[in-house]
Amino acid sequence: MRVALFLTCVNDTLYPDTGRAVVKLLTRLGVDVDFPMAQTCCGQAHYNTGYRHQAEPMARHFSDVFGGYEAIVTPSGSCGAMVRELYPRMGERARAEGRGDTLAATLAPVVPKTYELTEFLVDVLGVTDVGAYYPHTVTYHPTCHGLRSLGLGDRPRRLLQSVKGLELKELPGADECCGFGGTFAVKNSDVSAAMGADKVRNAESTGADVLCAADNSCLMHIGGTMTRLRTDMRPVHIAEILASTEEETHA
Amino acid sequence: MSGGTFVGMPSFPKAAHEAVHNQTLRGNLRHATHTIRAKRANAVAEVSDWAELREAGKQIKDHTLRHLDRYLVQLEESVTAAGGTVHWAADADEANRIVTYLVKATGESEVVKVKSMATQEIGLNEALEAEGINAYETDLAELIVQLGKDRPSHILVPAIHRNRGEIRDIFAREMSEWGRPAPEGLTDTPAELAEAARVHLREKFLRAKVGVSGANFMVAETGTLVVVESEGNGRMCLTLPETLISVVGIEKIVPTWQDLEVFLQTLPRSSTAERMNPYTSTWTGTTDEDGPQTFHLVLIDNGRTDTLADEVGRQALRCIRCSACLNVCPVYERAGGHAYGSVYPGPIGAILSPQLRGTQSEIDASLPYASSLCGACYDVCPVAIDIPEVLVHLRERVVEGGVVTRDGAKVVLKPAKGHAAERAAMRAARWAFGHPGALRTGQRFASRTRRFHPRTLPGPGKAWSETRALPAVPAEPFRDWWQRTHGGKDASK
Numbered sequence: 001m002r003v004a005l006f007l008t009c010v011n012d013t014l015y016p017d018t019g020r021a022v023v024k025l026l027t028r029l030g031v032d033v034d035f036p037m038a039q040t041c042c043g044q045a046h047y048n049t050g051y052r053h054q055a056e057p058m059a060r061h062f063s064d065v066f067g068g069y070e071a072i073v074t075p076s077g078s079c080g081a082m083v084r085e086l087y088p089r090m091g092e093r094a095r096a097e098g099r100g101d102t103l104a105a106t107l108a109p110v111v112p113k114t115y116e117l118t119e120f121l122v123d124v125l126g127v128t129d130v131g132a133y134y135p136h137t138v139t140y141h142p143t144c145h146g147l148r149s150l151g152l153g154d155r156p157r158r159l160l161q162s163v164k165g166l167e168l169k170e171l172p173g174a175d176e177c178c179g180f181g182g183t184f185a186v187k188n189s190d191v192s193a194a195m196g197a198d199k200v201r202n203a204e205s206t207g208a209d210v211l212c213a214a215d216n217s218c219l220m221h222i223g224g225t226m227t228r229l230r231t232d233m234r235p236v237h238i239a240e241i242l243a244s245t246e247e248e249t250h251a
Numbered sequence: 252m253s254g255g256t257f258v259g260m261p262s263f264p265k266a267a268h269e270a271v272h273n274q275t276l277r278g279n280l281r282h283a284t285h286t287i288r289a290k291r292a293n294a295v296a297e298v299s300d301w302a303e304l305r306e307a308g309k310q311i312k313d314h315t316l317r318h319l320d321r322y323l324v325q326l327e328e329s330v331t332a333a334g335g336t337v338h339w340a341a342d343a344d345e346a347n348r349i350v351t352y353l354v355k356a357t358g359e360s361e362v363v364k365v366k367s368m369a370t371q372e373i374g375l376n377e378a379l380e381a382e383g384i385n386a387y388e389t390d391l392a393e394l395i396v397q398l399g400k401d402r403p404s405h406i407l408v409p410a411i412h413r414n415r416g417e418i419r420d421i422f423a424r425e426m427s428e429w430g431r432p433a434p435e436g437l438t439d440t441p442a443e444l445a446e447a448a449r450v451h452l453r454e455k456f457l458r459a460k461v462g463v464s465g466a467n468f469m470v471a472e473t474g475t476l477v478v479v480e481s482e483g484n485g486r487m488c489l490t491l492p493e494t495l496i497s498v499v500g501i502e503k504i505v506p507t508w509q510d511l512e513v514f515l516q517t518l519p520r521s522s523t524a525e526r527m528n529p530y531t532s533t534w535t536g537t538t539d540e541d542g543p544q545t546f547h548l549v550l551i552d553n554g555r556t557d558t559l560a561d562e563v564g565r566q567a568l569r570c571i572r573c574s575a576c577l578n579v580c581p582v583y584e585r586a587g588g589h590a591y592g593s594v595y596p597g598p599i600g601a602i603l604s605p606q607l608r609g610t611q612s613e614i615d616a617s618l619p620y621a622s623s624l625c626g627a628c629y630d631v632c633p634v635a636i637d638i639p640e641v642l643v644h645l646r647e648r649v650v651e652g653g654v655v656t657r658d659g660a661k662v663v664l665k666p667a668k669g670h671a672a673e674r675a676a677m678r679a680a681r682w683a684f685g686h687p688g689a690l691r692t693g694q695r696f697a698s699r700t701r702r703f704h705p706r707t708l709p710g711p712g713k714a715w716s717e718t719r720a721l722p723a724v725p726a727e728p729f730r731d732w733w734q735r736t737h738g739g740k741d742a743s744k
Contacts, residue, residue, distance in 0.1 A: 181623025
């Protein structure tokens with residue numbers, strides 16, 4: 001199976017380790033991974049801040065770059081939700097504005113083929129034990145768009161529970177937003193910081209070493225809060241946990 | 252005895268700043284919202300066909316809104332046939348003038364009130380006060396807010412920001428000003444507080460000649476109005492006075508009596524987490540020798556038909572004011588209700604207020620951003636209002652302007668001020684994202700200069716770096732690594 005990795009602009013620029021982990025993990029599972037170099041950004045930040053018309057060419061570009069692949073895999077519930085939930089809506093809005101079906105038709109091919117990583121592993125590849133080894137105590141934060149827009153459900157937890165050596169701790173108030181929310185974190189910094197601090201305190205109460213999530217943007221906000229609050233926990237993307245192996249750890 | 256008003260409210264972030272750092276307020280809100288959140292989830296889980304009920308509520312409301320003109324005419328006919336009088340008010344001023352006139356015509360100078368969002372929205376109490384008429388709130392929480400010269404901060408639990416100790420102090424200090432004083436040595440036990448309010452209010456109920464209410468629903472086919480409540484004060488106000496004036500938003504209509512079946516299941520479970528609310532009162536015009544002998548229905552528009560003209564935003568008019576969205580909202584929980592600068596706080600307020608009032612003021616232009624778009628509000632909404640969708644739609648209106656309907660006419664809004672830098676940044680980012688080569692150059696530049704990156708940011712990013720450390724830029728962006736290790740494998744570059 002040949003899939004395209006849609007890494008997201010945030011991961012590409014700031015979190016390349018997550019991308020390397022996804023490549024390693026999928027390759028280990030027998031998937032042929034491509035990284036289309038022309039990829040940039042899905043347009044979510046523009047769309048969600050109110051610049052829908054600027055997000056449209058970005059969405060078209062996304063479709064041009066990824067349209068030819070069998071499946072598109074992304075390690076971000078949020079960017080995955082942008083393609084799956086909001087691209088069709090952009091098409092509908094263009095139609096409502098009297099611009100016809102062109103945008104909808106352009107975006108349609110990528111919508112059903114885009115999968116968030118854990119969804120791809122469980123639903124498409126049909127695996128929950130990916131052969132990972134990670135000897136740490138971990139608590140899982142289900143990020144909002146993965147949880148509510150994509151409905152990832154217990155897929156990430158099932159994957160984590162199958163990791164050897166990993167002890168999973170339930171996060172109190174897990175389904176509450178960490179406070180990132182893209183430009184929300186800047187525009188409503190006080191409220192965002194308060195939400196982040198509460199998330200970190202809840203995570204600390206589990207006694208885990210690692211807080212794991214399937215979105216680096218949320219982890220950037222949570223991890224940045226952890227640093228300022230001087231906690232010993234680390235934020236880690238789920239792909240990096242699932243990619244870890246016993247051989248490496250003991251090497 | 253008036254509460255504060257919302258004129259000249261600062262933007263949401265400024266208003267929220269104080270609340271976020273008020274530990275008592277934060278504690279009160281956290282406790283209250285988390286308690287009701289958990290109870291609501293249980294109450295909803297008990298109903299096997301919740302998803303169908305939610306869809307039915309959405310469909311009924313959408314159908315009614317689509318044919319609102321027809322149902323309103325039918326309602327007027329039904330109410331008139333039942334002995335009531337219907338008045339139409341285009342805006343808050345007109346509604347206040349009508350109610351003031353109607354009260355004065357009775358010769359009375361005080362009215363008892365059922366808790367009502369519509370009368371708060373139009374500032375009726377203040378308008379009556381200006382004309383020498385005292386309006387007494389009879390809902391326990393509204394009484395607390397009114398006596399405390401405070402503003403409501405929650406749709407269903409207006410005094411949610413107050414704890415028991417604060418309520419005791421307000422009762423002890425203020426009750427004697429307006430009627431029966433609080434008993435000596437009043438403590439902060441709920442039973443004693445409730446009893447003090449009961450005795451204080453009972454005198455008002457028995458004396459009042461005029462009652463003012465809103466309504467949760469109006470049934471077009473029968474002309475029946477419905478109030479759903481927990482305390483029984485509403486029923487007293489609706490049945491004891493000689494004259495009843497109901498002030499209701501035009502969107503509160505349902506076509507048939509049968510339609511109530513859906514909402515009388517979804518509303519109590521969503522709002523108070525009860526299977527059924529203790530009191531459901533219905534009234535249809537007037538009945539000889541029973542209840543009020545004069546009944547007026549004041550139907551208010553106040554921005555509703557303008558909202559109806561917006562095909563994305565109109566779904567906000569489905570709202571049945573259950574406040575489930577407030578109770579799950581992480582932003583509301585930290586910012587409190589007052590920061591929203593409206594009688595409609597929380598997620599629903601963030602989409603309703605800028606539509607009813609327009610986005611021109613500082614507070615209204617900021618409300619669409621008072622959300623992290625986490626989607627919890629949409630999940631719990633019993634009429635499936637996609638609040639995040641409307642928030643983003645209104646953000647677009649703020650930053651890009653466009654055609655909107657104001658007072659029934661199409662007007663072209665200019666983009667709001669204060670977004671110029673953001674717009675420029677968004678354009679620049681879009682340009683870079685449209686040119687992968689430029690993006691790559693930028694990434695490489697960031698990587699090579701990483702040792703010189705500041706650990707704190709100036710300008711809008713300052714608050715970010717004060718509370719959150721910035722991520723370090725990696726030595727090599729992913730795409731460079733990919734090309735170095737998988738170079739030539741990818742055919743599409």
